[in-house]
Amino acid sequence: MIQVTFEDGFQDQAHALSEKLGLPLLQDPQGVQYGLRVAAGGLEIVDLHKKQRPVRVDFHQLNAERSGGDLTKAVNTRVHKTVLDATGGLGRDAFTLARAGCKVTVLEKNPIIHALLEDGLQRAQDLEAVQRMTLIHADSMQALRNHQPEVVYLDPMYPARKKDALPKLEMQVFHALLGAEQNEQELLQVALEQARKRVVVKRPIHAPVIQPASLQFKGKTTRFDVYLK
Ligand SMILES: C[S@@+](CC[C@H](N)C(=O)[O-])C[C@H]1O[C@@H](n2cnc3c(N)ncnc32)[C@H](O)[C@@H]1O
Incomplete structure (x- = not known):
């Protein structure tokens, strides 16, 4: 349901995160709904199939x-x-x-x-x-x-x-995860x-x-x- 992905340049951090959380690194989005993406703006959850604003903590x-x-x-x-x-x-x-x-x-x-x-x-x-x-x-x-x-x-x-x-997306993710x-x-x-x-x-x-x-x-x-x- 959720796998780790990354923006260009963030492969190492994504690898470390996937090990830490025990989540696979995304190879093929088929059958996977969400990505936990390591990106320049911070860690975020993205819908891999629909265009939606990512979920990220922004204080x-x-x-x-x-x-x-x-x-x-x-x-x-x-x-x-x-x-x-x-x-x-x-x-x-x-x-x-x-x-x-x-x-x-x-x-x-x-x-x-x-x-x-x-x-x-x-x-x-x-x-x-x-x-x-x-x-x-x-x-x-x-x-x-x-x-x-x-x-x-x-x-x-x-x-x-x-x-x-x-x-x-935030509520969808919460309900899917929890x-x-x-x-x-x-x-x-x-x-x-x-x-x-x-x-x-x-x-x-x-x-x-x-x-x-x-x-x-x-x-x-x-x-x-x-x-x-
Ligand atoms: C509705 S959300 C809270 C939203 C939060 N008030 C905010 O402002 O972002 C509920 C959260 O509580 C966490 N949670 C539920 N039961 C918990 C528990 N027993 N111990 C720690 N966290 C828990 C869930 O994992 C979830 O992230």
Whole structure:
């Protein structure tokens, strides 16, 4: 489903990456949907058969956009300065929290997503917010037990709806690589044991709560459920 490819001049890095992740180097795109491509602009996922914008972590672009809103309110970044993001993904939410002044430990269990995020962080070390982010390749179900942050943040994968039949490449890739999360209830329990102040869970606006929340912050498409300790 996904194999390593490279732009001219990046063969050695691609070789090393394919060994590290145990993914084949692409020879023939027939029957392979995605490429994990080592390119001048950074590591990216490309659709090998359709023209679509590649998926890449770009904190400089994010830094130029306004974001935050309900997420920073739900975490209460004015008061809470240590956050553990237990479902790192492509690091957008973690970056938003770091930009609001929090030290953010980011856990990501999927090796491909972790590689994209690691690459994005390396290319953006000049940003102050990125310097407040620490990435760990681990499954939060176990690794969370080594941390006691003020806030644990969770954004588990949620099944795509029929209505969202043509999602962006990013969502297609996430669903292809990860599927929907099976363990969100257990993850919330561990998060509640480890957080000192609160746990914040991001959900699609239509999704049921995992368990009744203390507070909710609702946007147009997304909701943040807050569990106070
Ligand atoms: C919906 S994405 C998160 C997106 C992220 N909030 C962002 O802003 O880019 C969910 C991510 O959580 C990761 N994940 C799910 N369960 C995990 C676990 N137990 N430990 C670590 N990462 C996990 C998945 O691999 C996936 O990359």
